[in-house]
Amino acid sequence: MKRSFIREILEHTNNNTISFAGGLPNAKLFPIEQLKKSAQVVLDDTSSLQYGNSTGYEKLKEKIAKLYSDDGFFTTSSNILITSGSQQALDIISRFNSNKNITIETLSYLGAMNVFNLNNMDINTINLQDDGCDIKQFKQSISKTKLAYIIPDFQNPTGISYSDKKREQIASIIKDTNSLVIEDSPYSEIYFEKKFESISQKIPKNSYHLGSFSKVLAPSLRIGWIRADEKLLEPLIAYKEAMDLHTNGLSQFILNNYLEDINEFENHKNKIRKIYSKKMQIFCNFLDEVLPQFEYIKPKGGMFVYGRLEGINTKELVNKCLKDDVLFVPGVEFYINNIKEDEIRFNFTNSTPAQIFKGLNIIKSLIKE
Numbered sequence: 001m002k003r004s005f006i007r008e009i010l011e012h013t014n015n016n017t018i019s020f021a022g023g024l025p026n027a028k029l030f031p032i033e034q035l036k037k038s039a040q041v042v043l044d045d046t047s048s049l050q051y052g053n054s055t056g057y058e059k060l061k062e063k064i065a066k067l068y069s070d071d072g073f074f075t076t077s078s079n080i081l082i083t084s085g086s087q088q089a090l091d092i093i094s095r096f097n098s099n100k101n102i103t104i105e106t107l108s109y110l111g112a113m114n115v116f117n118l119n120n121m122d123i124n125t126i127n128l129q130d131d132g133c134d135i136k137q138f139k140q141s142i143s144k145t146k147l148a149y150i151i152p153d154f155q156n157p158t159g160i161s162y163s164d165k166k167r168e169q170i171a172s173i174i175k176d177t178n179s180l181v182i183e184d185s186p187y188s189e190i191y192f193e194k195k196f197e198s199i200s201q202k203i204p205k206n207s208y209h210l211g212s213f214s215k216v217l218a219p220s221l222r223i224g225w226i227r228a229d230e231k232l233l234e235p236l237i238a239y240k241e242a243m244d245l246h247t248n249g250l251s252q253f254i255l256n257n258y259l260e261d262i263n264e265f266e267n268h269k270n271k272i273r274k275i276y277s278k279k280m281q282i283f284c285n286f287l288d289e290v291l292p293q294f295e296y297i298k299p300k301g302g303m304f305v306y307g308r309l310e311g312i313n314t315k316e317l318v319n320k321c322l323k324d325d326v327l328f329v330p331g332v333e334f335y336i337n338n339i340k341e342d343e344i345r346f347n348f349t350n351s352t353p354a355q356i357f358k359g360l361n362i363i364k365s366l367i368k369e
């Protein structure tokens, strides 16, 4: 078991660091004033500081359910289990499935792979293509594992999104093989063109849909959730109780109050989409200008640009960059096997245009050394 490289290198950052490494939302966009108001209001009510229900604060569950139903995916509060970030959702489902087999994309989210390993799950990897996973491999693998973990919207780390066709194919394979899918979607609301329909919506009885307020609002709230059929959710509640009884009540109350004004939340999401889309465009323009040899696919949402610097060992490169206060994540960190040494994940949400230009030029000069 290795620690998350990303969390480790984040410990080496200082005020001068230009970081393209973490998946951090831009702190300037946190709706501080609104959250302050919400905190003030909920702290007038002692129940915000009391123990709460294991599955989450009912009013908040209702609001999350409504977000789904408004999108055409019928959901009630009994389909929602609120978790301490979607990271805990992954842990809960994995503990319930410990020692079983699981199909995952390669590359995949490091935090999920660590959870699967810690729960002794036997991981079977399938290739990721430009429009989603390799369907033939998916079919073969899921027929054996019966459980899959995928990130179809603006994937971490690759930024790839599943095409509508592949979403249909995945759903029908899951149904035909009577399997289950964990659809992890923390980035689904950060779309630059269109919102994708979830795979879970096509197979509500065979899916765990994972959501989070970390990327669109504030990660320190630590509020995520699992949306699933009641029968699937029921056995998970004992695991949630064993882990922490319930998710932080004060955070849930503050978030619930913030969401009372749904227009405010919608405007906030629109603002994030617009600003991140612009940042992505600026990042890609500078990439083309400063590092034209970097091959990548432009993301349609999310927070990452992923690509390849042919022939360059990017782990060695980042260790040099670290001394000049520039950070990124080498692609090797996201592989279980089939290691490729010349890939990089860049985060584009957190830097100014001047920092992007400076950071990429430092990388360029260190490649030449």
Ligand SMILES: Cc1ncc(COP(=O)(O)O)c(C=O)c1O
Residues within 6 Å of the ligand: 023, 084, 085, 086, 087, 088, 109, 111, 151, 156, 184, 186, 211, 212, 213, 214, 219, 223, 224
């Ligand atoms: C794909 C994916 N899933 C889950 C998480 C965990 O997010 P959180 O626990 O903050 O909701 C992350 C965070 O970066 C992620 O990228």
